[in-house]
Amino acid sequence: MKHPFFWGLAMGAALALVVWRAAFMKQRALKKQIKELGAEIDDLNKHLNRQMKITARGSEELEKELAALKEQNENLRVNLGALDQKAGRAELKTLQLYDRAVAVMNEKAPGFGSAWEGALREAESEMKDAENGLVKFFKKVVRPSLPGAAEKVDAGGELETSENDAAAEDRRS
Numbered sequence: 001m002k003h004p005f006f007w008g009l010a011m012g013a014a015l016a017l018v019v020w021r022a023a024f025m026k027q028r029a030l031k032k033q034i035k036e037l038g039a040e041i042d043d044l045n046k047h048l049n050r051q052m053k054i055t056a057r058g059s060e061e062l063e064k065e066l067a068a069l070k071e072q073n074e075n076l077r078v079n080l081g082a083l084d085q086k087a088g089r090a091e092l093k094t095l096q097l098y099d100r101a102v103a104v105m106n107e108k109a110p111g112f113g114s115a116w117e118g119a120l121r122e123a124e125s126e127m128k129d130a131e132n133g134l135v136k137f138f139k140k141v142v143r144p145s146l147p148g149a150a151e152k153v154d155a156g157g158e159l160e161t162s163e164n165d166a167a168a169e170d171r172r173s
Contacts, residue, residue: 105112 102116105116
């Protein structure tokens with residue numbers, strides 16, 4: 001054992017043991033770190049999957065709601081078109097009243113027919129303009145009053161009678 005070869009061999013073995021122990025410890029720390037990162041990645045994957053499911057569910061609900069609203073919009077559009085074509089009883093009575101008045105005026109006033117036709121053409125052009133744009137909106141909100149009616153239309157589209165007109169009607173009855 002006193003030979004330098006054995007001393008060199010012992011020192012080399014000790015150095016190899018120190019290097020091996022350091023590498024073993026480093027490898028253990030790296031495996032532990034990889035395991036922790038794997039757990040974090042699993043947690044992130046679970047979180048990502050949960051978020052994707054929530055987003056998908058929300059998107060599906062929004063798509064269903066959008067489809068329902070589109071269907072409701074189409075139904076309302078069709079109903080509005082049907083209501084625009086349908087005349088109410090009050091409008092029909094007013095139309096009959098105007099028709100009778102025009103017939104009486106044609107009999108009594110010979111020049112009335114041509115003046116009436118001119119006024120009718122002007123009213124038709126105003127109605128065509130009113131069907132397009134902002135005028136249509138105002139005509140729907142503020143309906144024209146019928147002759148003899150003392151009613152006004154509020155912004156909600158409901159009829160309301162003014163107090164003065166209600167008092168005048170009470171005096172008449």
